[in-house]
Amino acid sequence: MVRVGVIGYGYWGPNLVRNFSEAPGCEVAAVSDLSQDRLSTLKARYPAVRTTTDYQTLLADPATDLVIIATPVSTHFKLAMEALQAGKHVLVEKPMTTTSEESRKLIAEAEKRKKQLFVDHTFVYTGAVRKMAELVSSGDLGEIYYFDSTRVNLGLFQHDVNVIWDLAVHDLSILQNIISEEPVAVSATAISHVKNQPENIAYITLFFRSSLIAHFHVNWLAPVKVRKMLIGGSKKMIVYDDIELSEKVKIYDKGVALATDPEKIQQLKIGYRSGDMWAPQIALTEALQVEAKHLVDCIERGARPLTGGQAGLRVVRCLEAATASARERGRLVELS
Amino acid sequence: MVRVGVIGYGYWGPNLVRNFSEAPGCEVAAVSDLSQDRLSTLKARYPAVRTTTDYQTLLADPATDLVIIATPVSTHFKLAMEALQAGKHVLVEKPMTTTSEESRKLIAEAEKRKKQLFVDHTFVYTGAVRKMAELVSSGDLGEIYYFDSTRVNLGLFQHDVNVIWDLAVHDLSILQNIISEEPVAVSATAISHVKNQPENIAYITLFFRSSLIAHFHVNWLAPVKVRKMLIGGSKKMIVYDDIELSEKVKIYDKGVALATDPEKIQQLKIGYRSGDMWAPQIALTEALQVEAKHLVDCIERGARPLTGGQAGLRVVRCLEAATASARERGRLVELS
């Protein structure tokens, strides 16, 4: 039985508590938060969970196996480090830390302590992303040529991070889960429209050694929520729309190829899509439930997680590079 | 009565001939094309139109008032220059020329000859773009903060130009028709996936003196056709989807503003759009028909056209700069 302590019961905390409570082989033993009000709300629902405003109580409890850190990004490093030093396994919210340097230190500490260090890249555990990863790794799509994502939100500002760290973190975690090749350079552009606030709209291009190109459009100030990806392969292509209820993942039976047959060219000119389309039924299980089971399993069997510290670090490096590039209006930043 | 001669009867030619035939105050007198087959097809439908494989016959005919150039881009400059020198008004397909230098020369020649020089930025004449231009210029949207466009096609390669010159030309012509501020710098990224072929996917950011940012995603190798724009203003925002049959232009009654009211924030978190939405009925008249009438009117009254040589030049300058930036992976190129 994995006993879990959760630090932070804000926006995401309730989802973490609910899912880790329901995951087999696991129980939420304690939750800390600075707000007594939030702890009271929790207590009404989960009378058996201990609550505290002092996270160190949690770390000090020898019965705690796994500490989940669901606090603002700027506190991730300090809290995760203390938890590792207290001999706990740790699950950190995304993005893992505010610098890649901090991420490296956490990884080193976890290795030294022989503890698991997880990062909560939740999207990786959705039915849709797992299906796409399966399709790409099976070779069905052929060589992957581009990965394009649009992720725009409705006027919701974060004040401690910019839109890159808030939204592109999802795209980067999905990208690296689906495609094994690592990016070598970044060019990004971004702007802030609200005085003294971080950048609220950004465009990020990732370059690779191969001819793969990846691009993310992230925006906090859109009139409609969009979550859309195009993945183009030499044999097939994918459209993934996470807002779509019934057909999240569509696979088009047509790759990135030149049409030379005149009839086919005419069809492409007047048509709105190319090739037959297939939309597999996607598992509807809540991603965080899949993730909780996987992490408990990793702890119990000492297995490598799908979303461990290295995955967190790779994402943070790209976020750093993209922010740096954007502040120099697109200057190419190499990822050494 | 404006008598029209058309050079080039390929993909777009038939649309030009049909619309200029039907426009009041105007008739298509002659068409030239290198292919006798195409001319036969034309002749079967329009027995009264003279046909020739030698465009110089057209230019030599004193009865021709307006010469339309619908040939590959690389020939635009030469043909337009000869037509102007022959004393004709000229309508050139977009993009106007392959360099801004050529565009400037054509503008100078037209001024010298006191002839009209038009560029066929067809989209500008659609009901949707006219409605958006009206909304922006009325101040209804407030200050414009971003202009984002996605324009992706189904595997249709041009061999003489890259995807920027083929597709972003539309976005640039729409942008400059809707927004009066001119861009000052460009950062673009692009890649080619087919050996020895021009770039087939590109991402272009335009910077302005104000905090406006514009971005275009253009792609020849997508599984689905997309024609979608987001325009964000400080008071209202627009979503324009040209593929959508019944609601091309949607106006959201919510500007680029921070939500501070907690209930509103909750609504934004769980919702999929912000503010009431209004979709005005859009005029369905074919754009080329509107354009033909407007150009005839400009010729007859000597008025300034909506899409004259200067408009063509501004677009070509951005295309040049974007291509240059993309070939250096995002390096900022100033538009002097």
Add this chain to the structure above:
Amino acid sequence: MVRVGVIGYGYWGPNLVRNFSEAPGCEVAAVSDLSQDRLSTLKARYPAVRTTTDYQTLLADPATDLVIIATPVSTHFKLAMEALQAGKHVLVEKPMTTTSEESRKLIAEAEKRKKQLFVDHTFVYTGAVRKMAELVSSGDLGEIYYFDSTRVNLGLFQHDVNVIWDLAVHDLSILQNIISEEPVAVSATAISHVKNQPENIAYITLFFRSSLIAHFHVNWLAPVKVRKMLIGGSKKMIVYDDIELSEKVKIYDKGVALATDPEKIQQLKIGYRSGDMWAPQIALTEALQVEAKHLVDCIERGARPLTGGQAGLRVVRCLEAATASARERGRLVELS
């Protein structure tokens, strides 16, 4: 403080318990169910709620004010009658009973006992239905000419009732909440495709004294879930799509009128909608939460509920008549 007892913890029970637990002025004191497993699940989530497999314990408890009956339809009458006779206010799941005779008896008993009798027509409390009721009652739509609904499900059979009682019950409750005129006759057709099972597809027309016509298509065996209504008025028309995330209710600024202007006729021929469209932002509060608050308020102030016994009876009468008509392949059944 209204203390609530819930009989039945199957599909809908968890939603009832959650919402009545969270409604102010109200607490869920006890739940009964025949399955000890379900009660254990409940207990894990709500340790403070008493559980029992004998519903009579609930009725016998003088502390219970309101009894909610969320059991199969065939048991509604017996349980509701016993609860009323035990001096409780009662909320019955929809449809209220299996016959209009039973509904009448419950209404009489509630009146005699001076207790509230509610029926759980949940849809009536959604933001979308409240908005439509407001639009219709304000006269904005003009005279209402038709009300058309399609409600189709994915292969989910009920075994104790047919598709009319399972799905059309929603349409009838929405209809009567939006439109005050009552239907006078019914013609329905239906069929069963699975041996020894109730009808799984049905089409129901309701006639009114005015020229209003209402029609419901209900189907258990569809490939896609559909929840769509058209409401046609002499001044404006509504499209309500409950599956749609961002634009559930669309109002078209064009009533049921003959187009006589030739240009307008041409527009209608080539267009895909008529008039400007407006999609108001809809309140996203969960319907059952709105309902719980309303019912608690009715109990405390003795007010008339939006969905009381008479509303339940009117729906049951139509369900009876539709089933009778369908079994004689469309024979007109008058609603006296």
Add this chain to the structure above:
Amino acid sequence: MVRVGVIGYGYWGPNLVRNFSEAPGCEVAAVSDLSQDRLSTLKARYPAVRTTTDYQTLLADPATDLVIIATPVSTHFKLAMEALQAGKHVLVEKPMTTTSEESRKLIAEAEKRKKQLFVDHTFVYTGAVRKMAELVSSGDLGEIYYFDSTRVNLGLFQHDVNVIWDLAVHDLSILQNIISEEPVAVSATAISHVKNQPENIAYITLFFRSSLIAHFHVNWLAPVKVRKMLIGGSKKMIVYDDIELSEKVKIYDKGVALATDPEKIQQLKIGYRSGDMWAPQIALTEALQVEAKHLVDCIERGARPLTGGQAGLRVVRCLEAATASARERGRLVELS
């Protein structure tokens, strides 16, 4: 070479002339219409076609092989009969005649004269309907259980026929092309909302000897154009949306079957569709072009057409029965 004479150059006439002009082995020789204006418009576009205001000139011309009748329904019988009697092959617009009696007479006359009698059920020649017919006849869908169609228009009234004759004619022609079993009885309901005008909204159920049920919703006064069909089979199901540009025909890999597996039931409860989905690429050739080639071929080889007189008659019988049933509010009308 089949020489064609067209009677009537109103709404549909221009499409007929264009397509029969372009079909190989066929030419439009003459067109008659009562309006000299319309004939002038035609003449401007097709200078080689003879025009007349007297249709008898057309019939008298021995060079005419095929007469196309594209006039109001009430004149179809008289004109088609005269054309057959003049020894011509005949293509009649749909619906074929105003009574089944008249249709029978035309069929008899055509047989006597050994001439082809075609009816213009255009939809039958679309890529979408051909694909569905192929899927059903191959047995891929299993036994067909229901056929449901919604076809609603934007305020466009016909004055000589009601909405059943105007719109349900399409559904009936598609139904009989896809499904070989013939209906045995009809129950329909309808209403008129504009004084002294024919019924503008109607609901029609067709019964069959098997457990197949068909239903059509037709409506002239809707805010949005809808063209949607559901076809439910024991093995697979189809959704056909003719307004949809890129995915007109979707096939769901799930038949009309009871879910008994609890996990599957849960999936159906929270999901929005059942089974994998496949959207084959549909041929985009204009239906009337396919039809013209087919009819020319039937004339030249004496073959049986896909849409001959018998097909026209079967449709007219259902239209008659549906109108009769609707005028008695759903009374069952047997199709002997």
